[in-house]
Amino acid sequence: NAGVTQTPKFQVLKTGQSMTLQCAQDMNHEYMSWYRQDPGMGLRLIHYSVGAGITDQGEVPNGYNVSRSTTEDFPLRLLSAAPSQTSVYFCASSMDRGLDTGELFFGEGSRLTVL
């Protein structure tokens, strides 16, 4: 199993550009989420999904959109990038929370710079 795969690993954008960070997992996990990591602020939850067709907002959702059309994929879209979105982004997945299994499996991260 590849686990959680994120692409791209690095990206530079100009202010106002749009892009999509891709995330795929092959563990048949129902739960997927996106975090951003900034120095001194830990991992902050952007959006999450508890299954195909279901998404919800996390702590810092503004400026980001998500969709979950399949169990495997959970892309994160930046519609109009801003310098404040410069960060490292992590996708993470977990088994069905209904089974009370909480371990998150993270992707390798995507470093985004917005100029």
Next chain:
Amino acid sequence: GENVEQHPSTLSVQEGDSAVIKCTYSDSASNYFPWYKQELGKRPQLIIDIRSNVGEKKDQRIAVTLNKTAKHFSLHITETQPEDSAVYFCAAIPTGGFKTIFGAGTRLFVKA
């Protein structure tokens, strides 16, 4: 919603000493408390977790304690080694919830 505070933000110890990282949470409904380790340039990985029906859990040199009344939990690393140098994150998840909320992280330096 849940809020997790973590202290200290930076911790420096001599090799062989113990290290303690403390976290507090706000949502009394939280029942699962994992700890993640993130080495430089790598992804966070789970190292140990504890559930609300348990007060303490050990795994070799690491242990976690939970005080539900005070709403705080701690990570203890004994006999620290240089490879323990990393950023450590605590987190909390409420019962029936889906959001893992993380603390701000502690950067641990173990000096040889």
